[in-house]
Amino acid sequence: MxxxxxxxxxxxxIGQYHILQGVDLTVPEGSVTVLLGRNGxxxxxxxxxxxxxxxxxxxxxxxxxxxxxxLQTHAIARLGIGYVPEHRAIFRQLTVExxxxxxxxxxxxxxxxxxxxxxxxxxxxKQYHWPAGQLSGGQQQMLAIARxxxxxxxxxxxxxxxxxxxxxIIEQLMEALRSLSASTTVLLVEQNFRVASLLAExxxxxxxxxxxxxxxxxxxxxxxxxIQRYLGAA
Amino acid sequence: MxxxxxxxxxxxxxxxxxLAALDLILFPAGQVGVILLSGxxxxxxxxxxxxxxxxVFGLLDVLNMAQGSFFMLGAYLGFAVYGALPEGTPVTWxxxxxxxxxxxxxxxxxxxxxxxxxxxLYARPIFQIVLTLGLATVANEIVRAIYGPxxxxxxxxxxxxxxxxxxxxxxxxxxRLFIIGMGATLMALTLLLLHRTRLGIIIxxxxxxxxxxxxxxxxxxxxxxxxxxxxCAIAALGGITAAPYIxxxxxxxxxxxxxxxxxxxxxxxxxxxxxxxxxILVGLxxxxxxxxxxxxxxSPLLATVSILLIMILVLLVRPSGLFGxxxx
Numbered sequence: 001m002x003x004x005x006x007x008x009x010x011x012x013x014i015g016q017y018h019i020l021q022g023v024d025l026t027v028p029e030g031s032v033t034v035l036l037g038r039n040g041x042x043x044x045x046x047x048x049x050x051x052x053x054x055x056x057x058x059x060x061x062x063x064x065x066x067x068x069x070x071l072q073t074h075a076i077a078r079l080g081i082g083y084v085p086e087h088r089a090i091f092r093q094l095t096v097e098x099x100x101x102x103x104x105x106x107x108x109x110x111x112x113x114x115x116x117x118x119x120x121x122x123x124x125x126k127q128y129h130w131p132a133g134q135l136s137g138g139q140q141q142m143l144a145i146a147r148x149x150x151x152x153x154x155x156x157x158x159x160x161x162x163x164x165x166x167x168x169i170i171e172q173l174m175e176a177l178r179s180l181s182a183s184t185t186v187l188l189v190e191q192n193f194r195v196a197s198l199l200a201e202x203x204x205x206x207x208x209x210x211x212x213x214x215x216x217x218x219x220x221x222x223x224x225x226x227i228q229r230y231l232g233a234a
Numbered sequence: 235m236x237x238x239x240x241x242x243x244x245x246x247x248x249x250x251x252x253l254a255a256l257d258l259i260l261f262p263a264g265q266v267g268v269i270l271l272s273g274x275x276x277x278x279x280x281x282x283x284x285x286x287x288x289x290v291f292g293l294l295d296v297l298n299m300a301q302g303s304f305f306m307l308g309a310y311l312g313f314a315v316y317g318a319l320p321e322g323t324p325v326t327w328x329x330x331x332x333x334x335x336x337x338x339x340x341x342x343x344x345x346x347x348x349x350x351x352x353x354x355l356y357a358r359p360i361f362q363i364v365l366t367l368g369l370a371t372v373a374n375e376i377v378r379a380i381y382g383p384x385x386x387x388x389x390x391x392x393x394x395x396x397x398x399x400x401x402x403x404x405x406x407x408x409x410r411l412f413i414i415g416m417g418a419t420l421m422a423l424t425l426l427l428l429h430r431t432r433l434g435i436i437i438x439x440x441x442x443x444x445x446x447x448x449x450x451x452x453x454x455x456x457x458x459x460x461x462x463x464x465x466c467a468i469a470a471l472g473g474i475t476a477a478p479y480i481x482x483x484x485x486x487x488x489x490x491x492x493x494x495x496x497x498x499x500x501x502x503x504x505x506x507x508x509x510x511x512x513x514i515l516v517g518l519x520x521x522x523x524x525x526x527x528x529x530x531x532x533s534p535l536l537a538t539v540s541i542l543l544i545m546i547l548v549l550l551v552r553p554s555g556l557f558g559x560x561x562x
Binding site: 051075083089094103104 | 432438439441442443445448449452
């Protein structure tokens with residue numbers, strides 16, 4: 001598999017704080033790759049730096065063979081990168097339909113993808129004209145993912161999709177993400193190691209702003225010491 | 235409809251109904267009609283300045299202290315075009331040309347100001363306030379230098395708008411009705427823009443979370459410029475619309491700006507719907523207070539403080555404004 005996204009030696013400061021201190025990451029096309037690490041390790045900062053929401057000071061980010069560091073966020077997104085942020089960031093005052101419409105990159109995007117989105121998340125069809133703020137937490141997460149799927153993005157950056165959701169909702173969401181991964185490359189940040197291990201084929205562990213390990217998930221599952229040391233999960 | 239919106243509407247209707255009922259108790263029915271129309275007329279003038287202020291503050295988080303200057307510059311630009319047309323040009327054409335020139339000129343000037351001066355200061359709200367205050371002073375001084383401090387006498391509107399007609403049992407000037415009509419049309423068009431077009435949806439989404447809008451691939455910078463220009467265009471249109479009534483003078487924008495800020499706070503910062511309703515409420519309160527001052531008090535004091543009184547009353551009931559959310 002060729003690499004769709006390559007990150008090399010990424011350094012990002014937020015104010016005076018040196019958050020990313022050398023992150024290397026490869027996301028092969030067609031894979032689900034998960035960023036693992038403890039709270040505050042720099043996983044969210046890595047996703048935001050890739051999208052240009054925080055400007056990296058050093059390092060290289062290549063998407064589909066093209067250097068994208070330094071581009072404006074909207075230009076990076078338009079190359080085919082969808083973003084599902086931590087805490088969803090849905091537009092609460094807008095209806096479900098309007099939330100999806102904001103994500104259109106050309107007229108008719110939503111109409112063309114509507115059947116696919118409704119099949120993936122049937123709840124959204126039922127609540128299409130509801131204000132998004134009235135949806136449940138799980139439905140809001142589904143909306144946030146659906147919104148990133150309105151244009152045919154080649155890469156999805158998904159930050160903590162299971163955070164704050166009930167186990168039964170997490171199962172539904174995992175099902176959707178699994179079926180999604182058949183057609184889209186995904187870079188996932190996930191604290192829930194069980195969810196991460198079931199979804200991802202590859203992993204990168206970030207510790208104190210540096211990538212310290214990467215490889216195939218099936219190999220990581222055999223390395224209980226590594227899991228304990230960096231993630232505190234068994 | 236969201237329960238919060240329903241509550242906001244009900245409270246707004248209660249205030250509007252209360253004012254109308256008070257007028258009915260204090261004055262004969264024929265006079266009440268004229269007071270209500272007068273209130274609507276004043277409300278629409280406030281709206282024309284406050285609308286831009288509200289949209290710009292909502293999306294860009296910029297409290298544009300130069301909004302009143304765009305109102306004033308619209309009037310002067312309109313006057314200039316009105317007077318520059320060749321002799322023999324019918325008044326109606328002069329007037330229409332003045333309206334178009336003020337609106338387009340205000341919009342273009344707004345776009346230029348946003349791109350060159352406001353944009354570098356998005357992360358510095360205090361600097362923006364100082365900058366826009368400075369811009370207002372510069373605009374006033376430029377106009378003073380070109381036209382003098384005395385101001386210009388009102389231009390003549392088309393004949394059909396320069397008469398009085400009988401409305402709701404009283405005589406009312408047709409030009410005031412024109413201002414009410416124009417304000418209502420602009421209100422409706424702006425609401426349609428915000429709720430029925432993709433640009434409007436993006437503006438409303440940007441009010442909630444502009445970073446997310448950008449992350450979805452929308453060049454939010456262009457939307458900012460467009461929105462700022464739209465706000466300035468509406469204010470400039472307001473200026474030339476008011477010109478046949480109040481003329482044009484350098485400080486005219488300042489007088490309207492203070493009231494417009496009160497309207498935006500009353501409506502709930504960043505809620506356009508709130509600004510529209512609050513404009514009417516403030517206009518009605520002022521018109522009623524003027525009549526009470528005239529007939530019962532013999533002093534204009536109540537009219538002067540009426541806007542502050544209605545603001546205090548509303549904020550006691552709804553501290554975040556009529557349509558404001560807890561976070562605003």
